Amino acid sequence: MDGLVHIYTGYGKGKTTAAVGLGIRACGRGKKVLMVQFLKGIETGEMLTIEKLKPDFEIYRCNKIENFIWDMTGQELANIKEYIENLFCYAVKEAMSGKRDLIILDEIMAAILSGYITVAEVVSFVKNKPAGLELVMTGRDAPLKIIRVADYVSEIKAVKHPYEEGIHAREGIEF
Secondary structure, three states: OOOOOOEEOOHHHOOHHHHHHHHEEEEEEEOOEEEOOOOOOOHHHHHHHHHHHHOOOOEOOOOOOOOHHHOOHHHHHOOOOOHHHHHHHHHHHHHHOOOOOOOEEOHHHHHOOOOOOOHHHHHHHHHOOOOOOOOEEEOOOOHHHHHOOEEEEEEEEOOOOOHOOOOOOOOOOOO
């Protein structure tokens, strides 16, 4: 059976959580899962959980990123370009190896919108991925060209968020 392409996009909370949930479901059914996190470097609850599922579910991320993208300075953003490119190359290499059944590219849309990876690179990867590979991509503002090559597109809409009331991300809930 051919693997399909999923996108979780939008301004609501839960894109990464949905992707991790799908990864856990796949792992529970004996599938090999890799999650590559772009523009995330702080320790998160999902990272700690995924560590317990090795080697069936692994996470690969850039340890040079210590803040959310919106908290980074211009210099910090410039410095991570090479790391982001390497993450994408690693994800493509792993996909083509045939060792993974599902790959999650978490926050790849932010990496695209920040100019670290091009839409053309991602579309080419999607079109040339191994037939059996299930691919999940997350992040706000998914480009239309990527939406067009996906099979599932879920837009998570923010109706209300505690951040608007000054409540910051809480350990174990938002990270």
